[in-house]
Amino acid sequence: MGEPVREPLREPVREPLREEVVERGDSRVRAVRVVCAVIDVICWVFAVVLAVHIFLVVAGANAGNGFAQLIESWSAGVSLGLRGLFTPANDGLRTFLNDGLAAVLWLVIGALLTNLITRIALPAGERRVWYRRTVR
Secondary structure (H helix, E strand, O other): OOOOOOOOOOOOOOOOOOOEOOOOOOHHHHHHHHHHHHHHHHHHHHHHHHHHHHHHHHHOOOOOOHHHHHHHHHHHHOOOOOOOOOOOOOHHHHHHHHHHHHHHHHHHHHHHHHHHHHHHHOOHHHOOOOOEOOOO
16 A cells, blocks of 8 residues: 655635724714714813913913913813812912812713713614724
């Protein structure tokens, strides 16, 4: 009996990777995404205003300057009532603690609101899926 015939090894055929962009035309999905984007932008703007106010106070900016007064008035409006929570003697530290906490809370509020809205208003397959890569 002879030796078994060996066939040469062949490399497996590789199919090219396919990328697929998933876009839904559902108007409810678009509306929810727009609402969440607006909430994110508003919360980030409030946090940035508070951060600029912290910077101006810590850096010792001229309180009589028009820009400093504008930022002071805006930051007082978005401070969530936390201006008197911490009362150290140093004005910079007081502003850092109070306005810093308010800025962090605005970011948390924005994240919680957008997460809650997407969980309630969107079906499970549509939550935060803007691009999906599939490999077949």
